[in-house]
Amino acid sequence: MDKSFEPGQIESKWYSQWESSGWFKPSGQGQPYAILLPPPNVTGTLHMGHAFQHTVMDTLVRYHRMRGCDTLWQLGTDHAGIATEMVVTRLLAPEGKSRSELGRDAFIERVWQWKQQSGDTIERQMRRMGVSGDWSRTMFTMDEIPSEAVRETFVRLFEQGLIYRGQKLVNWDPVLKTAISDLEVVSEEEDGKLWSIRYPLADGSGSLVVATTRPETMLGDVAVAVHPQDERYAHLIGRHLALPLSERQIPIIADDYVEREFGTGCVKITPAHDFNDYAIGQRHSLEPINIFTDEAKINANAPAKYQGLDRYDARKVVLADLDAAGLLVEEKKHKLQVPRGDRTGQVIEPYLTWQWFVKMDGLAARGLELVESGKVRFVPENWINTYRHWLGNIQDWCISRQLWWGHRIPAWYDEAGNSYVARSEEAALAQAAARHGGASVVLRREDDVLETWFSSALWAHSTLGWPNEAAMAERGFARYLPTSVLVTGFDIIFFWVARMIMLTDHFTGEVPFKDVYITGLVRDKDGQKMSKSKGNVLDPIDLIDGISLQDLLEKRTSGLMKPQDAPKIEKATRKDYPDGIAAYGADALRFTFASLASHGRDIKFDLDRCGGYKNFCNKLWNAARFALMNCEGFRVDTAAPLALRTEAERWILARLQHCLGEVETQFAAYRFDLVSQALYEFTWNEFCDWFLELAKPALNGADTAAADSTRHTLLYTLETLLRALHPLIPFITEEIWQNVAPQLGIATPSVSLQAYPRAADIAADATAEAEVEWLKAVVSQLRRIRSEMNLAPGKAIPLLYVGGNAADRSRADKFAAQIGFLARVESQRWLLPDEAEPAASAAIIGELKLLIPLAGLIDLGAEKVRLAKEIARIEAEIAKCNGKLGTATFVANAPAAVVEQERQRLADFSNQLKGLRDQATSLDGI
Incomplete structure (x- = not known):
């Protein structure tokens, strides 16, 4: 492995290999797990909201794929009628052309050209984010399969009396007309x-x-x-x-x-x-x-x-x-x-005008019933109230738009204005001939198109081939509907989620999805909505690759609806990003999104968080390099079970078991913030900060068996951790895993094809946890004292043990080598019963007192000041405990375990306070 983690060098390499190997396609084996991508509009590029939701969806898909599910992530894009027409109309202006001058057919041809360009850009961005969807099945809302679904839906609803044409009041844009x-x-x-x-x-x-x-x-x-x-x-x-x-x-x-x-x-x-x-x-x-x-x-x-x-x-x-x-x-x-x-x-x-409408009262009643019965579940569940509000106050749905780009309404008119709704012009002519006694009739096609939400409402079943039976069989209609979860924003609960529920049920008898995970909006670090006019929009690709200040300024101030906003935007950009934006890589960006994905909250996106998770990736990279360097030439005997020789090994596996248990629980609850928190804390605090240090004495010691056992456990834990992290940060985990797997005898070509680790596969060990937590507490206290005494890192210190119980004496003996190595302790001994305590800096751990004799080490005056501060801190903690325990409502209403925990805290603090006061008294006598 290279000395430093360079995301740009590994991301494109691994993505192309994943995709070309076909690993994103459904396997056909295991429990089906399907997700629908809310199709982004082909109006340019993806924004931070897309990147956030795509991260959540990809994390779910990779997780379930590794758990053996038959995963389908249905990708696609939306034609976005109004928005796309506006974009192309603006592009024509510099050419001196207008929509009306081109005419309908020529204008639509230009829109198709734009769609190809924009769609390619969106797909490139999604690949850069690591999206592991099945690109071979990607769908555009105006492809033939969804277009057939749109025609069939319109005709059937019309035949059922649920679509009609009428003159009503609508929201009218006098510019777009x-x-x-x-x-x-x-x-x-x-x-x-x-x-x-x-x-x-x-x-x-x-x-x-x-x-x-x-x-x-x-x-x-x-x-x-x-x-x-x-x-x-x-x-x-x-x-x-x-x-x-x-x-x-x-x-x-x-x-x-x-x-x-x-x-x-x-x-x-x-x-x-x-x-x-x-x-x-x-x-x-x-x-x-x-x-x-x-x-x-x-x-x-x-x-x-x-x-x-x-x-x-x-x-x-x-x-x-x-x-x-x-x-x-x-x-x-x-x-x-x-x-x-x-x-x-x-x-x-x-504006009062003739439009096409869908009758909604019956459909809405059924849509509400499906959610109230639990067939569709909202996460967080409070969003069901928004759903109820919309469906309880529903009006008939205006589905026609006076545009050229979109699904043209399948209706024709004769000269008298009579309308004929049909699946084709031939069928409409047949209807007209029947109406006119067999006479030949000239028909005019309806100019209006359907609003974008009409085709989007069919997304769950149209992408699976409905109503074409051959396409349904080929695309797995019966296997993947209902899909497992829809990840979307709260702002389209009615416009998309509710309509999908109503129409999918109406035509297939199935709900479109079992769960709806509602995300918040991605806002800037100050909580402001991101918009071009405010100049606070972030492009996810700029965060992955980095961008100079000059390029960022040009990007933010070009194409503004109000050019007069440019000076304000430039000033804000120079203030927030004086050096441009650094390259963080896709993994750091993904981990940032996951860590912020809390239920029911908008996301305040701060680049400092992104920088912090880039550091996390560096930490993981360096830990892997340490493991590989210390295991160079070592090969695991795959036929032999994992033999644990040290307490540190048993402890790290027990902590790994706890971490994986928490991850399983939080994935099931869609708490991606808690998933990332559990993995972050285990990786940084327990694996990197402690286990790698605890492993060093064994790796460098004379006990060959302990050294080999530690190497095996080190590689095993790292490989398991890489699998656990992979759904969140796929690129770096793949790169490291490729170096670790061979030493464990693993021949699988990708970490993404490995099984996701389960807590049940690792044994808990409460004894080892207690033992090593004691060691960590001792080392931490000694390091704290060293820091507060400003002792040089290389300066060895003496250590005296005072008091304690039998367990403390056993642990002190067992971990003497580790304490000496980790805390730079030159000598360790127990104070004799008749021996007076020397002037020393002290720390209290339960019944055990740690003393570092001060003679020749520190300034006594400084140590007295330190002790006074620590005594004040412990006194404040004791006051808090007494405050709680002295409140009758707390003692009466809090769970018994919580009350007992608070009493234990009070006892521990009281014990610490006594020891610190005794130490302060001893210093006063010097």
């Missing part, structure tokens, strides 16, 4: 204004005052509503108002929606341009009037003066005309929630 989902609408508080407008009664007998933040929409008003129990207006209900600036009269209606205490208690009703007003309009059978074009300009349904004006230009003219007519009562500042499209940043309009 398409409906968008709630997920694509971002509402934030902004500064606005509130205008109070007088609406005269039609008979001239008075007026009502109405407040609005959108005065231009009054051109589409169809009523003014008051509360039915508002005495101020009860006599006006049923009468009519003269709508200002229009030639129309509108009724005064009563509805419980109105809040009497808010404003004047009068609300203008504009069903075509407000979701709440739309619901009121339906209750009162009010015909909505749409006054906007698809570009948010005033259309022909408004008075001629305003037609053709942009919505905000129209607002200015409307306000001026109201003021001139004496109808503008008041204008004041007002905070309001403004909905904007997350792609364009433009204000979204509630």
Whole structure:
């Protein structure tokens, strides 16, 4: 092995070998274990959220593969209709071309070219992260297999009466000129204004005052509503108002929606341009009037003066005309929630338009039943409340989009506007001919495409070949559905998770997955959401390979939606990364993600953590080099059992057994943070810091049998640890394992093909643990004293034992050589019964006192100061114990074991305090 760990030199080598050897493919043997990759959008590159989730999924897949499961990780990408159209439209701009100039077919061809480029980039990034999915089965949502599933689903739902076309209010982006989902609408508080407008009664007998933040929409008003129990207006209900600036009269209606205490208690009703007003309009059978074009300009349904004006230009003219007519009562500042499209940043309009919808009430009831019954389990379980909320307040699903890129809706129209939903144009023509008495009919294909979430909702069963029976048999439909777990974010529980549950069950009778592991968002170190405009976005590949400050600046400031943000972003980047970003490698990044993957929390990603886990990888590398150098030429007799000759060997295997038990428990609970913590602590603290040191006396001693036994245990423990770590940090573990395995007689070509170690395969040894923990405590106390006394590392010290019990005397004798070696002790003896304690620095371990005589070693004054500090610390600990034990509720309610543990702590601290005070007294006499 090389002297230092260089991740860049080993990552590409091992990944290409893993993939080319076919080790990522399902084996067909063992218990099926399947995971669906939430397909990333083909809109560029992966972000930190992807890298985090891919780490979690890959860790699960590698773990279960090593446990003998038949693992399938289904990979793929999503066509992402709106997002991809926007990217390609922006790419056309420098060429002087536009989407409309190219036309539908030529534009779609350009999108396919972009998809190939972006898809390749995403796959390269995933490989760099170590993703061990079956690339031979990777799927794109517009490949033929999922496209057939989309067509079949649409037609069947239509035939079942669950899909219909209707005119409803939708979120409308006037720049993209398409409906968008709630997920694509971002509402934030902004500064606005509130205008109070007088609406005269039609008979001239008075007026009502109405407040609005959108005065231009009054051109589409169809009523003014008051509360039915508002005495101020009860006599006006049923009468009519003269709508200002229009030639129309509108009724005064009563509805419980109105809040009497808010404003004047009068609300203008504009069903075509407000979701709440739309619901009121339906209750009162009010015909909505749409006054906007698809570009948010005033259309022909408004008075001629305003037609053709942009919505905000129209607002200015409307306000001026109201003021001139004496109808503008008041204008004041007002905070309001403004909905904007997350792609364009433009204000979204509630817009009345014809769309295709899925009826959701029955599907939602079934989707809720499947989760409530436990067939689908949320982890953490509290996310079921979010799921319940969405499904309990569900509306019919608008599935059509006014785009070109996507699954074109399988519907055709004749000249009379009659629609025909069919699996093919031939089938639609047959339907039309039947309708028209056998006559030949010319049909026009529906221009709209399905929203991306429609095809994504079929991901679990479409990727397994449904509805094509041959493809289903080939891809293992019956074997891998339901899949084992879905790893995804909380923000798409409704938009994706719920719809997958509903549609997979509806068409296959199976749930799509048994568990849903919900992750938090990856935020920056200060807890801020990562975004280009804030300049805090991190590219996972930059963390793996490193990036210079100059390249980072260029990357962060190019292509900004608001170029004016560039100076702010540059300043923040220079502050946070004055030297750019160092190369940490994929393993350190993966371990960082795993260590932060706690239930129910967003992730504050700090590069310092990444640096810490790069150090962890270096620690493991150096430990392996130590083991290999000390075992050079040593070969294990594979026919002979592991023979343990030293307490240190028995101890490290017992600690390994505990570690593996904890890992098994936490993997089952999806606690990746606790998995990584258990492995980190065992690797760093117990294996590297202690066992390697405890092994040195045996390795360098005259007892050949003990030396060989220690070598065997050293290699065995290291190899087992590498297997345990492999799902988390696959590259470094593979590289080291390839050097260790031959010395253990292992002929398997990869650590990934080895069985994952189990706690049950290693014997526990409580006696060895107790023995070595005593040794560790002695050495630690002696090292602490040496440090506090500022003794040079090479300076040998004398050691006196005082008190203690029979076990202490036995252990002191057994571990004399190790204590001498590890603590640089030149002499060890027990204080005689009639011998006075010399002036010494002391430490207390249970009933045993350790004394290091001070004569010729230290400054007595400094030692008195040290003792005083230690006495103060122990007194504080005793006060805490007394505080707990003196509280009646603690003693009465805490588990008995906890109370007893606290009492034992108090006894131990009291014993230590006595010894320290005695030592301080002895120093005072010098």
